[in-house]
Amino acid sequence: MSVYxxxxxxxxxxxxxxLMRYVLPQGRKEYVKVAKRVSSNVSKVNSNSYWQSVYxxxxxxxxxxxxxxxxxxxxxLNVYTSLIESDFSTVLAEQVKYPSKLQLKHANLEQVHKGxxxxxxxxxxxxxxxxxxxWHCEHQFPLKKRCTKHGALLLSGCQSCGFAWSSILQGPxxxxxxxxxxxxxxxxxxxxxxxxxxxxxxxxxxxxxxxxFDKNKVKECFxxxxxxxxxxxxxxxxxxxxxxxQQDLFGNWxxxxxxxxxxxxxxxxxNNSEHxxxxxxxxxxxxxxxxxxxxxxxxxxxxxxxC
Ligand SMILES: [Zn+2]
Ligand SMILES: [Zn+2]
Numbered sequence: 443m444s445v446y447x448x449x450x451x452x453x454x455x456x457x458x459x460x461l462m463r464y465v466l467p468q469g470r471k472e473y474v475k476v477a478k479r480v481s482s483n484v485s486k487v488n489s490n491s492y493w494q495s496v497y498x499x500x501x502x503x504x505x506x507x508x509x510x511x512x513x514x515x516x517x518x519l520n521v522y523t524s525l526i527e528s529d530f531s532t533v534l535a536e537q538v539k540y541p542s543k544l545q546l547k548h549a550n551l552e553q554v555h556k557g558x559x560x561x562x563x564x565x566x567x568x569x570x571x572x573x574x575x576x577w578h579c580e581h582q583f584p585l586k587k588r589c590t591k592h593g594a595l596l597l598s599g600c601q602s603c604g605f606a607w608s609s610i611l612q613g614p615x616x617x618x619x620x621x622x623x624x625x626x627x628x629x630x631x632x633x634x635x636x637x638x639x640x641x642x643x644x645x646x647x648x649x650x651x652x653x654x655f656d657k658n659k660v661k662e663c664f665x666x667x668x669x670x671x672x673x674x675x676x677x678x679x680x681x682x683x684x685x686x687x688q689q690d691l692f693g694n695w696x697x698x699x700x701x702x703x704x705x706x707x708x709x710x711x712x713n714n715s716e717h718x719x720x721x722x723x724x725x726x727x728x729x730x731x732x733x734x735x736x737x738x739x740x741x742x743x744x745x746x747x748x749c
Pocket of ligand 1 (some may be wrong): 593608
């Protein structure tokens with residue numbers, strides 16, 4: 443439903459932050475009640491998704507004038523649009539109509555955080571500049587592990603008690619200390635590997651639009667290696683061997699990368715290459731809505747090894 447004086451987002455604020463700021467002045471007691479008036483989908487949020495039903499509910503506050511611009515600037519839907527090479531308006535219209543429809547194949551491949559992510563240094567900047575800390579849109583991108591502005595590792599939970607902002611009903615966030623146990627959120631440190639830095643750079647490129655995926659070029663590259671370019675129901679023995687060889691080469695390459703901070707470990711310590719997401723012939727011959735990391739890895743392999 444539409445409510446009065448719903449706030450406009452800050453620059454780079456995630457759309458969800460507007461709901462948080464709308465309910466903030468209502469006081470703790472009214473908090474849940476007010477949040478539920480805006481959306482019935484507030485009980486569960488996470489950053490493992492480009493779109494959730496709650497965004498549609500919030501976006502409705504801005505219909506019919508500003509919702510397009512806000513969806514473009516204050517959600518990650520444009521990232522998804524660039525991956526599927528579709529038109530933003532079409533994708534947005536579809537999401538508003540069917541908010542639960544957007545599901546990426548192999549979304550569980552990526553090591554994502556339990557709750558929403560924030561930068562411990564941005565909290566102080568936001569409070570100084572806007573009077574309140576808020577959820578930054580780009581921090582919620584699964585490939586982002588560091589804040590672009592400060593370089594700090596993004597946090598997603600309390601190291602003392604495990605608290606995470608995985609529901610709006612847990613209260614507004616982010617804050618400098620844990621709302622559950624009171625301990626201060628301090629910066630974490632990590633030595634980034636070459637591959638960590640590469641993924642961070644690529645994530646920034648995807649977010650600012652400078653990195654585009656040319657899926658067809660990657661597919662062409664593989665087809666040249668295969669020696670054939672069509673999907674068939676029946677493969678000859680020679681073709682089968684060719685596919686297997688390509689798969690082995692790609693698999694060995696994937697396993698040589700340091701992706702501990704990005705991929706969810708497979709059970710029993712199995713290799714990353716055994717994950718179905720890295721099936722070369724599926725990537726080449728079928729068109730799926732893959733998670734960004736899959737496109738990244740295939741494009742890099744094509745650039746560094748095949749071409
Ligand atoms: Zn920051
Ligand atoms: Zn805590």
